[in-house]
Amino acid sequence: MSGIEIRNLNKRWTTFDAVKDVNFEVKPGSLTVLLGPSGCGKSTTLRLIAGLDAVTSGQIFIGGKDVTGQPPAKRGLAMVFQSYALFPHLSVAENIIFGLKVRRVPAGERTRRLKKAVDILGLGALLDRKPSQLSGGQQQRVALGRAIVAEASVCLMDEPLSNLDAQLRHEMRKEIRTIQQALGMTMVYVTHDQIEAMSLADQVILMRNGRIEQKADPVGLYLRPATSFAARFIGTPPMNLVSLADGPAGAIVKGSSGPALIEGKGEGLSLGLRPEEIRIEQDGVVPAVIRSIEYHGADSILECSVGDQILQVRVEGIRRQSVGDQIRLGWLPDAMHVFDESDGNRVERRVLVGQAAGERALRVVP
Numbered sequence: 001m002s003g004i005e006i007r008n009l010n011k012r013w014t015t016f017d018a019v020k021d022v023n024f025e026v027k028p029g030s031l032t033v034l035l036g037p038s039g040c041g042k043s044t045t046l047r048l049i050a051g052l053d054a055v056t057s058g059q060i061f062i063g064g065k066d067v068t069g070q071p072p073a074k075r076g077l078a079m080v081f082q083s084y085a086l087f088p089h090l091s092v093a094e095n096i097i098f099g100l101k102v103r104r105v106p107a108g109e110r111t112r113r114l115k116k117a118v119d120i121l122g123l124g125a126l127l128d129r130k131p132s133q134l135s136g137g138q139q140q141r142v143a144l145g146r147a148i149v150a151e152a153s154v155c156l157m158d159e160p161l162s163n164l165d166a167q168l169r170h171e172m173r174k175e176i177r178t179i180q181q182a183l184g185m186t187m188v189y190v191t192h193d194q195i196e197a198m199s200l201a202d203q204v205i206l207m208r209n210g211r212i213e214q215k216a217d218p219v220g221l222y223l224r225p226a227t228s229f230a231a232r233f234i235g236t237p238p239m240n241l242v243s244l245a246d247g248p249a250g251a252i253v254k255g256s257s258g259p260a261l262i263e264g265k266g267e268g269l270s271l272g273l274r275p276e277e278i279r280i281e282q283d284g285v286v287p288a289v290i291r292s293i294e295y296h297g298a299d300s301i302l303e304c305s306v307g308d309q310i311l312q313v314r315v316e317g318i319r320r321q322s323v324g325d326q327i328r329l330g331w332l333p334d335a336m337h338v339f340d341e342s343d344g345n346r347v348e349r350r351v352l353v354g355q356a357a358g359e360r361a362l363r364v365v366p
């Protein structure tokens with residue numbers, strides 16, 4: 001099994017830096033997702049690893065070997081694209097083994113690998129069909145089949161599921177993860193879909209404007225976002241971010257009947273609260289009014305005003321509240337995230353929970 005290491009990677013297109021100082025490692029047999037908004041440099045990073053574009057500077061190691069100057073075919077990897085890239089005139093079987101033929105893999109070996117891939121993917125009944133006679137999900141399986149027969153220990157995927165409907169995406173996602181683990185593949189997977197990233201990855205690399213914003217496992221990314229950008233990118237609806245100076249957090253504190261405290265300076269800091277961490281409680285310290293309710297079935301999103309600010313609150317089950325209701329909100333100390341407003345970075349040590357405030361208030365230590 002081969003791991004991947006990326007050192008100080010940069011890619012400049014004429015005057016535009018698409019990838020800036022990117023460093024990360026992918027452990028052998030693990031799955032790393034490159035995640036981020038459109039244009040953040042995910043696909044460019046993947047293409048540089050594949051050797052489809054040349055780096056401006058930096059190094060790429062696969063299996064401990066520096067492959068930075070090597071052509072794609074010499075890098076020992078398989079790729080799956082969003083477009084599937086199937087040949088319309090070839091059958092499913094021919095499409096799957098096409099690459100093996102090009103590489104002059106002997107016929108017996110081709111048949112063995114084809115059978116293995118077909119068994120894994122359940123394509124047995126479709127081998128003689130042409131791509132036009134397949135559904136989107138089936139075409140995607142054929143593209144995966146190509147990656148499996150290549151028996152490359154490294155597989156790169158660029159938004160492979162984006163042409164599929166939600167249900168099929170979900171199924172294929174599970175299938176990709178199962179195959180990756182069963183075959184022990186080292187995988188780098190590009191997506192802009194946070195749910196896909198969170199459910200697939202051992203490691204998520206969140207990118208923004210060509211740089212790495214945060215690298216962490218999915219749990220770490222959710223529980224301890226390194227920046228306010230990371231905090232808002234992961235989670236639906238996104239984390240509430242309110243200014244501690246004179247924004248809603250100020251209102252939250254001023255409006256509270258309990259001894260909620262901000263000590264020292266709150267200026268320049270913002271408070272982050274995930275909608276699912278805020279509870280409606282009879283003795284909650286924060287009075288609020290429900291402005292709107294969005295019913296989702298398993299849960300509902302309440303838009304609540306606190307002073308002249310808005311907090312989104314996620315409540316489970318059947319909603320008992322109505323628009324216009326006056327409620328009180330509370331949350332546990334661990335639910336609070338604090339960020340520096342100037343650079344967006346997470347602030348760890350300046351926050352304490354006020355003991356006197358029944359563990360529900362915030363104390364910012366200067």
Ligand SMILES: Nc1ncnc2c1ncn2[C@@H]1O[C@H](COP(=O)(O)OP(=O)(O)OP(=O)(O)O)[C@@H](O)[C@H]1O
Pocket residue numbers: 013016018036037038039040041042043044045192
């Ligand atoms: N061949 C190119 N020439 C010039 N600029 C390019 C080229 N390829 C990509 N870019 C620019 O580099 C930036 C990063 O593009 P990239 O495709 O890596 O983003 P991405 O994160 O994969 O986005 P998306 O999710 O939309 O595919 C974009 O601003 C894009 O316009």
